[in-house]
Amino acid sequence: MKIILFSKNKHKAREIQNILDLEVNIFSDFVESFDVIENATTFKGNAILKVKALQERLPKEILKDYILMSEDSGICIEELDYKPGIYSSRYANINDFNNKENINNAKDASDIDNINKVIKELNNKNITSSNAYFISCVAVIKNKQILTTHGFLSGKVINKILGNRGFGYDPIFIPNGFEKSLGELDSDIKDSISHRFRALNLMKILIR
Numbered sequence: 358m359k360i361i362l363f364s365k366n367k368h369k370a371r372e373i374q375n376i377l378d379l380e381v382n383i384f385s386d387f388v389e390s391f392d393v394i395e396n397a398t399t400f401k402g403n404a405i406l407k408v409k410a411l412q413e414r415l416p417k418e419i420l421k422d423y424i425l426m427s428e429d430s431g432i433c434i435e436e437l438d439y440k441p442g443i444y445s446s447r448y449a450n451i452n453d454f455n456n457k458e459n460i461n462n463a464k465d466a467s468d469i470d471n472i473n474k475v476i477k478e479l480n481n482k483n484i485t486s487s488n489a490y491f492i493s494c495v496a497v498i499k500n501k502q503i504l505t506t507h508g509f510l511s512g513k514v515i516n517k518i519l520g521n522r523g524f525g526y527d528p529i530f531i532p533n534g535f536e537k538s539l540g541e542l543d544s545d546i547k548d549s550i551s552h553r554f555r556a557l558n559l560m561k562i563l564i565r
């Protein structure tokens with residue numbers, strides 16, 4: 358079984374390749390790289406948008422030999438009304454969550470800017486940590502059928518940056534059962550407990 362993955366995030370793609378014991382190819386090896394406007398209201402909706410866009414762009418003769426895959430993920434922070442959620446990659450560039458236009462026009466922000474925004478919001482509330490969870494939705498097109506699975510990783514976010522491994526919010530997220538942040542833990546440990554690992558494991562069952 359061979360997979361073509363729609364992802365522009367190198368860290369994510371590496372994690373997915375590490376977790377799946379299948380041949381994983383990056384979409385830009387087959388077609389010119391392109392962006393998808395992620396304007397669905399759920400992780401599942403965005404994951405489906407991405408995998409369908411990939412299906413439309415790939416030449417028909419390639420489609421029959423491969424399973425197409427995309428993934429959408431983010432972090433939900435309890436004390437911040439479960440934000441940033443589906444807006445995790447553009448969090449620092451959203452000034453007004455009540456303004457749809459502001460949300461839709463916001464571009465992805467750097468990891469450090471997103472982290473600093475979470476720290477600022479926690480500090481504004483005079484709290485040093487909050488329960489939080491990561492969520493991952495994996496979408497696949499196999500034999501023209503769309504399949505989706507979800508995975509979660511629970512823990513807490515803190516108002517301090519710990520470590521520099523991983524990506525995104527890893528340095529401020531401590532998984533339940535651990536004393537260290539994902540920014541400090543070995544990548545093999547992250548890959549064995551992560552939201553992506555869990556969603557991909559369920560997907561492996563559906564596609565085998």
Ligand code: IMP
Binds near residue numbers: 429430431525526527
């Ligand atoms: P997506 O590429 O649109 O799915 O956005 C995912 C965003 O969620 C990333 O840019 C990160 O900010 C965040 N995120 C998702 N998974 C992780 C993770 O495993 N660690 C840290 N941040 C993550």
